[in-house]
Every structure is written in structure tokens, then in C-alpha cells.
Amino acid sequence: MAMLNVEVDGRNVEVPHGATVMEAANKLGIFVPHFCYHKKLSIAANCRMCLVQVEKAAKPMPACATPATDGMKVWTHSDAAKTAQKGVMEFLLINHPLDCPICDQGGECQLQDLAVGYGGSTSRYDEPKRVVFHKNMGPLISAEEMSRCIHCTRCVRFGQEVAGVMELGMIGRGEHSEIVSFVGKSVDSELSGNMIDLCPVGALTSKPFRYSARTWELSRRKSISPHDSLGANLVVQIKQNKVMRVVPLENESLNECWISDRDRFSYEGLNSEQRLTKPMLKENGAWREVSWQLALEHVAKRLVEIKQAHGADTIGALISPLATLEEMYLAQKLMRGFGSDNIDFRLRQSDFAADGKRKGFPWLGMRIVDIGGLDRVLIVGSFLRKDHPLLAARFRIASKRTQDVNIIHVADDDLLLNVANKAIVPPQLLPEMLGQVIKAIAESRNLPVPSAVAGLEVEDAARRIAASLASGKLPGVFLGNLAEQHPRAGELNALAQMLAEMLGGRFGFLGQAANSTGGYVAQCLPMGQGLNAIKMLEAPRKAYLLFGLEPELDCHNPAQASKAIGMAEFVVSITSYRSTAADDADVILPLAPFTETSGTLINCEGVSQSFNGVVRPAGDARPGWKILRVLGNLLGIAGFDYDSSEAVRDEACGARNLLELLCNEVNGISLSLGEACENGLQRISDVPIYFSDPIVRRAEALQLTSDARQPKAWMSSAVAQSLGLAAGGKVKIVQSGTAVLEVGLDDRLPAQTVRVAAAHLSTSALGPMFGPITVEKA
Amino acid sequence: MSPQINAPVLSVEALTKIDREIAKYPLDQKQSAVMAALIVAQDEKGWLAPETMDFIANYLGMPSVAVYEVATFYNMYNLQQTGRFKLTICTCLPCGLQGALAAADHLKKQLGIDFNETTADGQFTLKEGECMGACAMAPVVLVNNKRMCDYMSVEKLDALVAELRNSSPQKV
Ligand code: SF4
Numbered sequence: 001m002a003m004l005n006v007e008v009d010g011r012n013v014e015v016p017h018g019a020t021v022m023e024a025a026n027k028l029g030i031f032v033p034h035f036c037y038h039k040k041l042s043i044a045a046n047c048r049m050c051l052v053q054v055e056k057a058a059k060p061m062p063a064c065a066t067p068a069t070d071g072m073k074v075w076t077h078s079d080a081a082k083t084a085q086k087g088v089m090e091f092l093l094i095n096h097p098l099d100c101p102i103c104d105q106g107g108e109c110q111l112q113d114l115a116v117g118y119g120g121s122t123s124r125y126d127e128p129k130r131v132v133f134h135k136n137m138g139p140l141i142s143a144e145e146m147s148r149c150i151h152c153t154r155c156v157r158f159g160q161e162v163a164g165v166m167e168l169g170m171i172g173r174g175e176h177s178e179i180v181s182f183v184g185k186s187v188d189s190e191l192s193g194n195m196i197d198l199c200p201v202g203a204l205t206s207k208p209f210r211y212s213a214r215t216w217e218l219s220r221r222k223s224i225s226p227h228d229s230l231g232a233n234l235v236v237q238i239k240q241n242k243v244m245r246v247v248p249l250e251n252e253s254l255n256e257c258w259i260s261d262r263d264r265f266s267y268e269g270l271n272s273e274q275r276l277t278k279p280m281l282k283e284n285g286a287w288r289e290v291s292w293q294l295a296l297e298h299v300a301k302r303l304v305e306i307k308q309a310h311g312a313d314t315i316g317a318l319i320s321p322l323a324t325l326e327e328m329y330l331a332q333k334l335m336r337g338f339g340s341d342n343i344d345f346r347l348r349q350s351d352f353a354a355d356g357k358r359k360g361f362p363w364l365g366m367r368i369v370d371i372g373g374l375d376r377v378l379i380v381g382s383f384l385r386k387d388h389p390l391l392a393a394r395f396r397i398a399s400k401r402t403q404d405v406n407i408i409h410v411a412d413d414d415l416l417l418n419v420a421n422k423a424i425v426p427p428q429l430l431p432e433m434l435g436q437v438i439k440a441i442a443e444s445r446n447l448p449v450p451s452a453v454a455g456l457e458v459e460d461a462a463r464r465i466a467a468s469l470a471s472g473k474l475p476g477v478f479l480g481n482l483a484e485q486h487p488r489a490g491e492l493n494a495l496a497q498m499l500a501e502m503l504g505g506r507f508g509f510l511g512q513a514a515n516s517t518g519g520y521v522a523q524c525l526p527m528g529q530g531l532n533a534i535k536m537l538e539a540p541r542k543a544y545l546l547f548g549l550e551p552e553l554d555c556h557n558p559a560q561a562s563k564a565i566g567m568a569e570f571v572v573s574i575t576s577y578r579s580t581a582a583d584d585a586d587v588i589l590p591l592a593p594f595t596e597t598s599g600t601l602i603n604c605e606g607v608s609q610s611f612n613g614v615v616r617p618a619g620d621a622r623p624g625w626k627i628l629r630v631l632g633n634l635l636g637i638a639g640f641d642y643d644s645s646e647a648v649r650d651e652a653c654g655a656r657n658l659l660e661l662l663c664n665e666v667n668g669i670s671l672s673l674g675e676a677c678e679n680g681l682q683r684i685s686d687v688p689i690y691f692s693d694p695i696v697r698r699a700e701a702l703q704l705t706s707d708a709r710q711p712k713a714w715m716s717s718a719v720a721q722s723l724g725l726a727a728g729g730k731v732k733i734v735q736s737g738t739a740v741l742e743v744g745l746d747d748r749l750p751a752q753t754v755r756v757a758a759a760h761l762s763t764s765a766l767g768p769m770f771g772p773i774t775v776e777k778a
Numbered sequence: 779m780s781p782q783i784n785a786p787v788l789s790v791e792a793l794t795k796i797d798r799e800i801a802k803y804p805l806d807q808k809q810s811a812v813m814a815a816l817i818v819a820q821d822e823k824g825w826l827a828p829e830t831m832d833f834i835a836n837y838l839g840m841p842s843v844a845v846y847e848v849a850t851f852y853n854m855y856n857l858q859q860t861g862r863f864k865l866t867i868c869t870c871l872p873c874g875l876q877g878a879l880a881a882a883d884h885l886k887k888q889l890g891i892d893f894n895e896t897t898a899d900g901q902f903t904l905k906e907g908e909c910m911g912a913c914a915m916a917p918v919v920l921v922n923n924k925r926m927c928d929y930m931s932v933e934k935l936d937a938l939v940a941e942l943r944n945s946s947p948q949k950v
């Protein structure tokens with residue numbers, strides 16, 4: 001389509017049809033003052049700050065809402081425009097408090113900034129200002145000063161359009177308008193913190209950060225979020241070597257201009273009281289602070305002793321999937337140099353059938369930016385909103401346009417997006433449901449039905465999903481975290497591949513953690529005869545090297561992990577925090593978290609992002625790559641003389657082109673569909689968003705949110721009735737261990753299932769994340 | 779994650795009326811019926827309690843706060859319990875210029891209450907209203923959103939109050 005020629009402030013610019021005057025001006029780099037306009041939100045045109053002069057228009061026009069037309073002439077800084085803008089500013093300031101020195105937003109307030117340019121030096125009003133009462137919006141957002149609100153409705157539109165849930169609204173009318181949440185409700189969206197950034201004034205501010213520092217006292221450093229597979233870009237703001245606040249760094253191809261609340265508020269965990277600051281050695285059951293030298297020498301000595309006594313393969317290493325590429329690489333180099341292939345980072349995985357059968361490193365299967373362009377999507381086994389808050393937002397926005405989102409999952413949580421079709425099945429039947437979809441597509445397209453799925457009976461839900469997928473041009477199939485943690489993960493992988501091939505589409509993994517793809521790149525997994533994360537615990541080792549994890553929370557079977565580690569002769573835990581697991585260790589070495597070390601994370605789309613430490617390590621904590629380097633040297637392993645983390649990274653990546661090595665294909669996985677006939681209750685586990693890793697577990701404000709509530713035993717009322725249970729009652733859950741939990745009712749759960757969250761101390765004694773479970777009245 | 783089951787707050791008759799309103803709009807635009815649904819609910823309950831609005835939100839598949847926005851925008855919706863009779867007097871400029879303010883003062887004195895208050899016996903609530911499209915007949919008083927009284931002189935106001943006070947409890 002032909003472009004439109006527009007003249008703004010005497011300069012010509014070409015814009016496409018449908019562009020606004022605001023966009024034309026922005027394209028020329030001309031700033032038009034504005035409050036309600038935001039490039040990622042719908043147009044509201046309610047603040048009127050963007051008034052400009054347009055040729056042949058009798059009145060000033062709002063640039064954000066005026067469509068550009070061919071030959072249009074616009075003046076953004078003419079006398080007429082400026083008079084209009086100043087008039088609007090005077091209106092806005094009638095009721096806005098003029099006490100910037102005591103406002104938390106002072107110094108980073110768009111109203112303050114624009115008032116300097118467009119406001120008068122005195123006010124013509126001496127009437128009393130309007131007072132708006134403060135609101136309680138929960139532990140993250142402070143709405144203490146709602147008199148400052150200028151009713152731009154950015155916060156409301158963000159909820160509706162990006163977060164997918166309208167938690168804030170504007171009640172009343174005219175000068176009685178107020179921003180509120182519904183009577184007595186807190187704001188619970190996992191993306192809510194973005195409203196703080198969007199609010200152009202000091203009405204919505206960060207509750208944890210409020211009044212703890214001034215914006216101009218903070219230095220700003222770039223970083224990468226370690227909390228999910230997206231690799232959101234962050235600006236970490238620090239004062240006196242302490243992280244005070246985290247905000248997004250715009251990266252259109254990853255996090256756009258948003259971050260999740262987990263990325264934003266997890267920093268409180270960095271400053272936790274439980275941070276370890278000194279190496280410690282256990283002597284006769286009591287902890288003693290020691291020097292690094294002594295601690296590391298002790299570790300080396302003990303490892304050598306155990307190797308001599310029992311062989312190197314009695315030593316195992318479990319590495320957190322949040323660890324950096326450098327840390328993972330050095331850990332495996334150390335283990336292999338020492339003679340053991342027992343190393344793994346896939347701590348919550350239980351089925352390793354695909355090992356040795358992969359053609360490459362598992363990944364998303366496409367660029368993140370291309371998600372929006374898919375017209376048909378199937379997401380299998382994902383607590384999408386909580387596991388991947390920002391990927392969910394991309395699907396949400398696409399689902400409002402032309403994308404059909406189909407879901408196969410074990411729970412029917414509200415994803416806040418337009419779900420076209422869904423099949424909610426008990427966990428043990430997840431592969432069968434995927435198989436049914438394959439069969440339905442084969443039948444509808446008159447293709448030969450793959451023998452593995454031929455015996456399945458196709459239910460209506462599968463047929464509907466198949467019809468949706470088959471009707472698209474650009475389909476995509478995604479396996480979520482639960483699918484990767486599933487006891488038949490290998491089969492799910494093979495089935496997704498079969499489906500994608502049949503559809504001529506892409507398939508991939510949403511990615512369990514920040515460095516899940518990086519772990520494969522670093523070869524931080526058994527490559528030969530070594531034991532994987534499950535086997536290392538099933539067949540207990542004599543010694544364990546634990547890096548960055550809390551095994552009683554971060555493993556697939558925490559009960560087994562605690563037991564194996566408890567029995568070991570020697571355990572060294574390289575960790576940032578004191579915890580029960582650290583108590584089981586013989587040596588604990590204080591690890592610098594992501595803000596205190598340089599490193600690299602490879603996100604789900606295979607993009608490798610390196611970052612620097614933003615503050616000095618707390619106390620004597622040290623970056624992981626340095627700890628491992630010294631340990632490697634003490635053990636006399638060759639090639640541990642790196643002088644920077646970059647040198648480690650370069651060695652880890654080598655001359656390979658990573659993007660060419662990404663591939664989700666597996667060959668030779670045997671499929672046995674339709675054979676599972678486990679009766680009785682089955683456990684469904686989710687990893688709740690604010691229990692997912694050691695840092696967020698210690699972020700105080702996040703722990704007060706509704707997503708961090710004490711886990712319950714969720715079941716349908718049918719299950720509860722059959723067991724004679726009522727909501728709120730106590731039940732004893734028995735797996736390989738037991739736990740006592742409160743009953744919660746959720747009728748959207750599939751029949752014969754009980755949902756019990758993982759990654760929480762109250763449930764860690766139970767056993768594996770999946771499998772049979774029994775429930776008794778406590 | 780905490781599914782809440784909403785016990786119906788409204789009677790079957792009220793729900794039937796709401797269903798009739800919903801039927802006027804396309805299936806995927808149920809929320810267009812929100813204003814009508816709120817009127818039905820208020821007629822039955824006398825006012826719109828949070829749980830009533832929450833119920834309607836669920837019933838129409840829209841966010842609670844969006845219902846709240848509508849209910850607070852229009853001042854004929856009662857967000858608090860009112861007395862048996864809600865008297866709304868228009869105090870907009872045209873009425874104001876034609877004696878509405880004096881009429882309001884008279885009512886306040888007679889009832890012994892200010893705007894947004896209810897008499898101790900629970901009979902009357904006094905409200906300030908916006909233009910009712912009857913500016914030529916000022917002052918105007920609206921009784922319980924349904925009955926419009928115009929040219930409200932002091933005598934007619936007193937007569938109205940007396941009539942309502944003596945009306946049988948069933949009759950609204
Ligand atoms: S609270 Fe902030 S973002 Fe929301 S309407 Fe008011 S000024 Fe705008």
C-alpha cells in the first residue's frame with residue numbers, strides 16, 4: 001500500500017496507512033509530550049497532553065489519536081500547540097499535589113518532567129485540592145498516594161491487554177474518578193509490577209522499594225534474569241553495593257518492555273539474611289567458619305580420598321539449571337577431569353530416554369518473536385502463566401488476533417487467553433492424548449496412521465484440537481515444563497516431533513530454566529556411562545558436589561535426594577544460602593548469585609547473553625567460576641588457568657555456531673501408548689512461581705502474594721466426596737513419604753488426581769512429582 | 779487457583795429478566811447487558827452490594843471491577859443501602875438557577891438530613907442528581923429512580939414527603 005506523506009514541524013516523513021500523528025512525529029525523533037499514550041497499549045486519548053496544531057483543523061488535535069493523512073501538516077511546537085499543551089498541564093496540576101520533594105516518584109516522574117517544560121511557575125488556583133484515599137493493592141504495588149493519579153488509565157489498559165486480567169478499573173466520573181481494584185481484592189497478576197513502570201506519576205509505586213532510595217542516588221547496570229527461560233533483560237539499580245530495585249531493559253525480541261514480577265521483585269532474596277558469607281566446615285557436627293584456602297583444600301583432599309577408596313564414579317555432581325554457562329562448563333570439566341561422568345543439571349526431570357538419541361540441543365524450536373506469527377498452536381503440559389509469564393503474554397496477544405491456542409494439560413488453570421480447544425487429562429494419559437491428536441490428523445488428511453498411535457481411541461477433544469491444528473498454515477507445538485518433568489518425557493518429545501512433521505510445523509520446548517539450553521551446550525550432563533540426575537540419587541553416591549541448588553526443593557524426588565545426600569560420606573555444597581540441605585553438607589562454600597558474578601545464560605531460543613556482576617559479592621562469597629577454577633587446580637586437573645569468565649565462555653562455546661546445533665529431534669524412542677492403566681489417585685505437581693528457585697524463595701514481598709500461599713492438596717469435589725473430605729480439612733498424603741496438608745477444592749482438575757505443589761518444604765517429604773498417591777483423613 | 783463457586787445472589791425471576799436482556803446482544807457480547815442487569819438486581823435488592831456486583835460480573839463473564847466501573851459511573855445505581863424512599867433532586871445548573879438549591883435546602887430541613895444521608899427512621903435518603911432532561915420543570919425530584927415529580931414548590935415538597943411517609947409499607 002502506498003505510504004502517506006506527512007509534514008511534521010516542517011520535516012517530511014513517510015508513514016503507513018493507519019499510523020497516527022504521534023507515530024509520524026516519533027519516526028522523526030520529535031518528542032510530543034504525552035501521558036496516556038504508550039506504544040504497547042491501546043489508544044485512550046484521555047490525558048490530552050499531546051495536543052498539536054494540524055493544518056486546516058480548527059482546534060488542536062491529540063497526536064496519539066489522530067490518524068495521519070496524506071499531505072497533512074502538523075506543528076508540535078508552534079505557539080498554538082504550546083498554548084494548548086500548557087493549558088492541559090494547568091488542568092492536570094489543579095488537583096495534582098505539588099509536593100514532589102516528598103513523593104517517591106520525584107526525579108523519575110513524567111508529570112514532574114513535563115511540568116518543568118509546560119507548567120506555570122505559580123498556580124492560579126487557591127481552592128483546596130481533591131483528596132483520594134489510598135488503596136491496598138497487595139504486597140507488591142503501593143497505592144498509598146492515589147491523589148497523584150492523573151487518570152491516564154495506562155494501568156487499567158495494561159491489565160486488560162497484556163496481563164489478560166482487569167484487576168484495576170476507574171470508578172466514578174469526572175473529577176470523582178478513582179483507580180481501584182474491586183472491593184477488597186489485591187492485584188495478583190504475575191505481571192503486575194509493570195504497572196509501576198507505566199504509571200507516569202507517583203500514584204503506583206513499588207512497595208518494597210518505596211522510600212528506600214532516590215532515583216538519582218542509584219547506579220544502573222545491565223543484567224539478565226535467571227528466573228525463567230526467556231532471559232529477560234534487566235536494569236539493576238544499586239546503591240552502596242546493594243541491589244535496591246530491578247526494572248526492565250527494553251529488548252523487543254525477548255521481554256519487549258516488560259518483566260515478570262518474579263524478575264522484578266526477586267532481588268529481595270539477594271539481600272536475604274540467609275545469605276552465606278563465609279566458607280564453612282563441619283567438624284564433629286558443628287559448623288566452623290574457615291578460610292577459602294582451608295575449605296577448598298579440605299574439599300580436594302576428601303574428594304581424592306574418596307576416589308582412591310571407592311573410585312571416581314562414586315562421586316556425583318548436581319548443578320542448578322540457573323547456573324551460568326561458565327559454571328556448568330567448569331563443573332563438568334572438573335568432574336570429567338577427575339574421572340567421573342556423573343553430572344547433571346536437569347534436576348526436575350525424571351525420564352532420560354532421549355539421552356543419546358538427540359540430534360542437537362533442545363530449544364524453543366523458533367525465535368521468540370516468531371511466536372506471534374503462528375496461526376495454530378498446541379501447548380502440551382505447561383502451567384504457562386506461572387512458568388513463563390511473558391511467553392504467556394505473547395500467546396495471549398496473538399490469541400486475540402489470528403492464533404488458535406490449543407491446550408493439552410493436566411490442570412485447567414485460567415491462562416487468561418483465548419483458548420480455542422483444550423483436553424485436560426490425568427498426567428499418566430498425557431502422551432495418549434497427544435497420540436490421539438496425531439491419529440485424528442492422520443485420519444482427516446488420509447495419511448497412514450503411525451502404528452504407535454493406531455490403537456488409540458480418538459476422543460472429541462482430540463478431534464477438535466486436530467481440526468484446529470490442521471486448518472492452519474503456520475502451526476507450532478510446544479512442550480511445557482510439566483511435559484519435560486513427566487515420567488514419559490521422551491515419548492512426549494517423540495510424539496510432538498511426529499505431530500509437527502505431520503503438520504509441517506515447528507516444535508520445541510518452552511524451557512524449564514534460565515540456562516536449560518545452556519546446560520546442553522556446556523555438556524553438563526552424562527555423555528558416556530555416567531549417571532543422570534535421577535540415577536545419581538537412586539543409586540546413592542559416596543560424595544556429592546552440589547552447585548546452587550537446594551536438593552530438598554529443586555529435585556524431581558526431593559525425598560530421595562535428601563536421603564541419598566544424607567547418607568553420603570562427603571558433601572560439598574556451593575550455594576548462596578543457608579538451608580536444611582546445606583546442613584547436610586560437610587563443607588559449604590558461599591556462592592555469588594547472578595548479580596555478583598559475570599557469566600552467560602543461553603535462553604530458550606538459543607540466544608547467549610553474557611552479563612557482568614553488578615555489585616561486589618556479599619562477604620566472602622565468590623563467583624562460581626572462580627571457585628571451580630581453584631578447585632580444579634587443587635585437584636591437579638589440567639586446563640584450569642582461566643583469567644576471566646569470558647575465557648571460560650569462549651572455551652565452552654568453541655568455534656561452534658550454536659544456532660546450528662539447536663535441534664529437538666530424537667530418534668529411536670520406543671512408544672508404548674495405551675498401556676498405562678494405573679488405577680487410583682495420581683499426583684499432579686506444579687512448581688509454583690515463587691517457589692521456583694533459591695533466590696525467589698527468599699524474596700519477602702513475593703512470598704506474601706497469593707501465588708506463594710501454603711500448598712494445599714487440591715482435588716475435585718468428586719474425589720473429596722468419595723474420601724469423605726471437605727475443603728479446609730486436613731489430610732494425610734502418602735507417597736513414598738507423607739505430608740499433612742489442607743484440602744482445597746478445584747473442580748477443573750481431571751478425575752482421580754490430586755494436585756500437590758512441588759518445591760515447598762511442606763511437600764518435599766512426599767516423593768516424586770508424579771505417580772500414585774493416597775489421601776487419608778488426618 | 780482458588781476456584782470460587784458463586785451462590786446465586788438473585789431470584790429466579792430476576793435471572794430470567796437478565797437472561798432476556800442478554801438475549802438482545804450477540805452471544806460473545808453478554809457484557810452489553812450489564813446496565814440492564816444492574817437495574818434488575820437493584821430493583822430486587824434495593825442496592826448493589828459488592829457480592830451482587832461480583833455475581834453479575836460472573837454471570838456476564840466480565841471482570842468484577844468493570845461492573846464496578848459502570849455501577850459507579852451512573853448515580854442512579856445505589857452503592858449503599860438507602861432508606862425506603864430515595865429522593866434525588868437535580869442540582870445541575872439550569873435547575874440550580876430555578877430554585878433547586880432552595881428546594882434542596884427545604885428538603886434537608888424538613889427531613890433533618892444532608893445529601894447522602896438517611897433519616898434515622900430509615901424512611902428517606904436524600905441524593906443530589908444530574909440533569910434529568912426536565913430542566914423546564916425545575917425543581918425536579920425523582921422518587922426511587924422511577925417516579926418523577928416536577929415544579930417542586932415548598933408546598934408540593936411537603937405534600938410529597940407527607941404522602942410517602944403515610945404510604946403503606948408495601949407500596950413503593
Ligand atoms: S494510577 Fe497511574 S497509571 Fe493508573 S491511571 Fe493513575 S496515573 Fe495512570
Ligand code: FES
Pocket residue numbers: 033034035036037044045046047048049050051062063064065
Ligand atoms: S497522550 Fe494523547 S491524549 Fe494522552
Ligand code: FES
Pocket residue numbers: 868869870871872873874908909910911912913916918
Ligand atoms: S438541569 Fe435539572 S433536569 Fe436538567
